[in-house]
Amino acid sequence: MTDVSAPRILCIGMPVRDLTFRIDALPARGAKKRAEHFAEICGGNAINAAIGIARLGGRALLTGPMGDRAEPAQHTLLDQLAREGIDATHLVAMPGLTTPVSAVMLDEGGERTIVTFRDPGLWQVTLPDPATLLPYCDAILIENRCAPFGIELCTAARSRGLVVVVDIDRPMALSDPLLTVASHLVFSSDALRATASATSNAEALDKLAALTPAFLAGTRGPNGTIWRDEAGRLQETPSFAVQAVDTLGAGDIFHGAFALAITERQSINDALTFASAAAALKCTRFGGAFAAPRREEVEQLLRSGTRQA
Numbered sequence: 001m002t003d004v005s006a007p008r009i010l011c012i013g014m015p016v017r018d019l020t021f022r023i024d025a026l027p028a029r030g031a032k033k034r035a036e037h038f039a040e041i042c043g044g045n046a047i048n049a050a051i052g053i054a055r056l057g058g059r060a061l062l063t064g065p066m067g068d069r070a071e072p073a074q075h076t077l078l079d080q081l082a083r084e085g086i087d088a089t090h091l092v093a094m095p096g097l098t099t100p101v102s103a104v105m106l107d108e109g110g111e112r113t114i115v116t117f118r119d120p121g122l123w124q125v126t127l128p129d130p131a132t133l134l135p136y137c138d139a140i141l142i143e144n145r146c147a148p149f150g151i152e153l154c155t156a157a158r159s160r161g162l163v164v165v166v167d168i169d170r171p172m173a174l175s176d177p178l179l180t181v182a183s184h185l186v187f188s189s190d191a192l193r194a195t196a197s198a199t200s201n202a203e204a205l206d207k208l209a210a211l212t213p214a215f216l217a218g219t220r221g222p223n224g225t226i227w228r229d230e231a232g233r234l235q236e237t238p239s240f241a242v243q244a245v246d247t248l249g250a251g252d253i254f255h256g257a258f259a260l261a262i263t264e265r266q267s268i269n270d271a272l273t274f275a276s277a278a279a280a281l282k283c284t285r286f287g288g289a290f291a292a293p294r295r296e297e298v299e300q301l302l303r304s305g306t307r308q309a
Helices: 045-055 072-083 120-124 144-159 189-196 201-209 250-263 268-283 295-304
Strands: 008-012 016-022 037-043 059-066 087-093 101-106 112-117 139-143 163-168 184-188 215-219 225-228 234-237
Touching (some): 008 045, 008 144, 045 059, 045 139, 059 072, 059 120, 059 144, 139 144, 139 250, 144 163, 163 189, 184 189, 184 250, 189 201
Parallel strands (some): 008 059, 008 139, 059 087, 163 184
Antiparallel strands (some): 016 037, 101 112, 215 225, 225 234
């Protein structure tokens, strides 16, 4: 049973149908390939993060655009979310449109190659207003591509003093309103350098710090996370040493766990360590976000202290 006192985090993004194929290696151009395993699961940044939050003891609420309610695939997607205890009642079904779908190939090393279709009409969504969604929320987690339809909720959340964490996995414009509205900006290292037009993560963090008061970090997969502390000093939080078999959803689990930990008022370093442990455990098993760990598993890994150098 969900703890009704646990932090409630609103995840903004687009649900995705992930068609996952496990293969030994990527096929050559024009070749045919036999998959060792297939599964259809719900995915997308927001859903993956929400699953991670729920499994770690938080409460997750979803909003964002999806396709027509008549799509047969919607029943599977919503059923999977219900089994995870995620509130999906504020997803917005858009008549005549298609819910995003991804073909995901997972190779022997756990790396994923993804091709995604997103119906262009989904970007025209109007989300429920802040008065409907925010009164019982403690934080917002949004992916930066969703700024066009999510910025109103994020702005209203910050005016209420709520945490707003932005998952940035692609370069953002320096004029993007999320840059200054957010309380926490967590980039992938590639997106960090590209956004700041910098050659190193450290240089990028320094450049962006002049433009935003938000907390800034760059994730580097197995190489840990680089971030700026309140005094402007660069810090690094190591990752955990694991044997990866499936990285699908790992970054989203990281962001969900980080948002939950910050909302629980963990210190920045503890929150990043907690998120790294959750993402590392997810990578050790197949299933996308449905391989996300439970709270007790993360805490056991934290106690073990098995970290990368």
